[in-house]
Amino acid sequence: MRNEPTEHKLAETQSDIFLLRLYVAGQTPKSVLAFANLKNICEEHLAGHYTIEVVDLLENPKLARGDQILAIPTLVRRLPEPMRKIIGDLSNTERVLIGLDLLPRE
Amino acid sequence: MPNARAQLPKAPTGIQGLDEITNGGLPKGRPTLVCGSAGCGKTVMAMEFLVHGAQEFNEPGVFMAFEETEKDLTQNVASLGFDLQDLIARKKIVLDFVYIERSEIEETGEYDLEGLFIRLGHAIDSIGAKRVVLDTIESLFAGLPNPLILRAELRRLFRWLKEKGVTSIITGERGEGSLTRQGLEEFVSDCVIVLDHRSSEQVSSRRLRVVKYRGSTHGTNEYPFLIDENGISVLPVTSLGLQQIASTQRVPSGIPRLDAMLGGEGYYRGSSVLISGTSGTGKSSLAAHFAAAACQRGENTLYFAFEESPSQIMRNMGSIGIDLQPYVEKGLLQFQANRPTFAGLEMHLSMMHKAINTFKPQIVIVDPLNSFIVGDNETEVKAMLMRLVDFLKMKQITGFFTSLTSSGTALEHTDIAISSLIDTWLLLRSIEIGGERNRGLYVLKSRGMAHSNQIREFLLTSHGVELRDVYVGPSGVLTGSARQAQEAQEQATQTLQKQEVERRKLELERKRKAMEAQITAIRTEFEAQETETLNVIKQEQAREVQLTQERTNMALIRKADAKPNRLEAQIAK
Numbered sequence: 001m002r003n004e005p006t007e008h009k010l011a012e013t014q015s016d017i018f019l020l021r022l023y024v025a026g027q028t029p030k031s032v033l034a035f036a037n038l039k040n041i042c043e044e045h046l047a048g049h050y051t052i053e054v055v056d057l058l059e060n061p062k063l064a065r066g067d068q069i070l071a072i073p074t075l076v077r078r079l080p081e082p083m084r085k086i087i088g089d090l091s092n093t094e095r096v097l098i099g100l101d102l103l104p105r106e
Numbered sequence: 107m108p109n110a111r112a113q114l115p116k117a118p119t120g121i122q123g124l125d126e127i128t129n130g131g132l133p134k135g136r137p138t139l140v141c142g143s144a145g146c147g148k149t150v151m152a153m154e155f156l157v158h159g160a161q162e163f164n165e166p167g168v169f170m171a172f173e174e175t176e177k178d179l180t181q182n183v184a185s186l187g188f189d190l191q192d193l194i195a196r197k198k199i200v201l202d203f204v205y206i207e208r209s210e211i212e213e214t215g216e217y218d219l220e221g222l223f224i225r226l227g228h229a230i231d232s233i234g235a236k237r238v239v240l241d242t243i244e245s246l247f248a249g250l251p252n253p254l255i256l257r258a259e260l261r262r263l264f265r266w267l268k269e270k271g272v273t274s275i276i277t278g279e280r281g282e283g284s285l286t287r288q289g290l291e292e293f294v295s296d297c298v299i300v301l302d303h304r305s306s307e308q309v310s311s312r313r314l315r316v317v318k319y320r321g322s323t324h325g326t327n328e329y330p331f332l333i334d335e336n337g338i339s340v341l342p343v344t345s346l347g348l349q350q351i352a353s354t355q356r357v358p359s360g361i362p363r364l365d366a367m368l369g370g371e372g373y374y375r376g377s378s379v380l381i382s383g384t385s386g387t388g389k390s391s392l393a394a395h396f397a398a399a400a401c402q403r404g405e406n407t408l409y410f411a412f413e414e415s416p417s418q419i420m421r422n423m424g425s426i427g428i429d430l431q432p433y434v435e436k437g438l439l440q441f442q443a444n445r446p447t448f449a450g451l452e453m454h455l456s457m458m459h460k461a462i463n464t465f466k467p468q469i470v471i472v473d474p475l476n477s478f479i480v481g482d483n484e485t486e487v488k489a490m491l492m493r494l495v496d497f498l499k500m501k502q503i504t505g506f507f508t509s510l511t512s513s514g515t516a517l518e519h520t521d522i523a524i525s526s527l528i529d530t531w532l533l534l535r536s537i538e539i540g541g542e543r544n545r546g547l548y549v550l551k552s553r554g555m556a557h558s559n560q561i562r563e564f565l566l567t568s569h570g571v572e573l574r575d576v577y578v579g580p581s582g583v584l585t586g587s588a589r590q591a592q593e594a595q596e597q598a599t600q601t602l603q604k605q606e607v608e609r610r611k612l613e614l615e616r617k618r619k620a621m622e623a624q625i626t627a628i629r630t631e632f633e634a635q636e637t638e639t640l641n642v643i644k645q646e647q648a649r650e651v652q653l654t655q656e657r658t659n660m661a662l663i664r665k666a667d668a669k670p671n672r673l674e675a676q677i678a679k
Contacts, residue, residue, distance in 0.1 A: 025220040034215075057221060061228035064221050068205045071250060072220035087250070088215035099212030 018050035019079035034073040037090035117273040120158025123340030127325040139294040141278040142301030160198035167237035172245035206249030219259040238274040311450035332456040360399030363573035369555035383534030389508035401433035408467035416441035544586035
């Protein structure tokens with residue numbers, strides 16, 4: 001597959017722009033925690049080449065269907081491709097990095 | 107309805123038979139669990155529930171699919187005649203495919219299913235849905251990590267659905283030792299329906315059972331159901347009780363002599379008639395007579411043939427002078443020919459129901475009944491027949507069944523199982539006398555009419571079935587050529603007797619004539635004598651008168667003064 005990141009391509013991947021979208025449903029503690037966690041992780045690992053977009057499904061319920069969202073919070077890596085989905089409050093940093101392909105899968 | 111007062115509000119499914127079993131449908135505004143193994147028809151049932159709701163009951167619905175994509179679903183149910191695209195375009199149905207791929211999802215902490223709630227809520231609100239299907243929500247367990255969270259969220263989901271007031275169907279895969287793999291039954295406790303697809307004797311059958319229905323009465327049996335081009339139909343729709351109205355109208359059997367045996371008028375309309383007998387005793391011929399007579403009266407007749415093809419039946423019946431072809435052409439007679447092994451009992455029953463419902467016959471013939479018995483499924487066959495008989499009775503259709511008795515067993519044996527369902531039971535038996543085999547017919551029972559207790563000889567002639575009195579004499583019951591011989595002999599004896607009588611009559615006549623001649627002769631003689639005697643008397647009288655005259659004259663001459671006395675007169679004489 002194209003753009004399939006591997007360990008030795010890590011540097012190259014990091015130079016890409018990360019387009020991240022966090023789906024939440026209102027200002028719940030989990031959502032707030034997730035956003036804080038995400039912010040920290042991005043600052044640490046992707047400083048400078050990421051954008052975070054927060055989508056509140058309560059305001060845009062249509063998007064739940066369009067983007068195939070079930071769980072809240074869900075973080076979607078829209079770019080680089082392929083798309084990745086990470087669910088939960090992002091408190092497990094290692095799993096977030098794996099989910100973002102910033103760490104190799106075991 | 108006696109139970110109407112305390113019943114829950116219900117949402118009719120529109121699925122043939124299911125609403126009867128559940129007394130009106132699924133619990134309105136509550137979730138229902140439909141579970142069963144793969145391929146048992148859960149999705150179809152759920153989809154039918156939605157489509158009927160949208161089309162017939164003005165209740166739009168949301169179908170949330172976890173396994174099939176929108177495109178697949180639309181195509182799959184198109185084969186059942188549902189135009190989903192049209193319904194979606196008219197905002198009657200929302201189809202939402204939930205895509206979950208475990209490998210694409212990374213779990214990084216606590217989550218909830220608020221996204222699903224929002225998604226479902228939005229779909230419901232967008233068309234004002236009253237019905238929701240979640241098919242199969244258990245896929246979530248395979249797609250999302252952390253079952254503990256999922257279970258809690260599902261519990262919340264079902265509660266939420268209830269609060270929303272939507273009638274919902276949740277489907278679930280059958281699990282080991284429990285109704286569903288993830289034990290959904292503990293969340294959805296209002297109504298649980300189990301579907302089953304099993305096969306026995308290489309014939310598969312589908313069954314449905316309402317395991318639980320809170321706050322409502324329901325049928326608790328396993329009901330067979332069928333999925334065909336018209337969707338699901340659950341059987342039986344009847345057999346809820348013995349409520350049929352008995353008709354007093356009669357239906358002629360097509361054979362006048364047989365009608366005479368049945369109280370003079372034939373069978374009752376809406377009754378069930380069984381003809382049993384060993385092979386070749388003329389069961390189908392009786393059936394054909396009945397069919398032909400019905401068609402002649404302009405009634406519709408549906409003929410289920412399980413051993414012969416329609417053309418074979420028509421040819422064979424042509425040989426005894428019953429031409430069924432014109433009735434078939436006129437559309438009065440319809441054949442449905444299938445091998446019994448072609449499908450399971452329920453399938454047959456269901457096809458029969460369907461055929462009866464479309465053709466609306468007054469008479470249904472099943473020929474023969476017992477070819478369904480394969481191995482030891484007699485109880486099932488009986489159950490099926492009971493349902494069929496009930497169904498026919500409820501529709502006031504006269505059922506005519508033939509049953510093949512295997513020779514060697516007691517004639518009434520195989521039929522004992524269903525005899526109680528039968529109103530009129532005719533028995534055909536072969537009678538072996540003098541090296542030949544003849545057919546005999548008698549009425550074993552016929553409810554509600556004074557029927558004949560006589561055995562009749564049953565003849566298949568080129569102009570149909572004929573019933574003849576059998577010869578009952580000192581040497582027992584005689585049929586066939588023995589009866590003919592006996593009849594000939596009797597005729598000869600009768601002729602002889604007749605001749606003897608004639609002879610005696612002649613003799614008597616002769617004697618009478620002789621007697622009369624004699625009487626005439628005697629009378630003639632008497633008359634001659636009488637005349638003669640009378641003459642003599644006359645002469646004597648005349649002579650006496652003359653004598654007296656002469657004596658008087660003499661006295662005058664002698665101038666005698668004394669009158670001649672008596673003595674003198676005597677002397678003179």
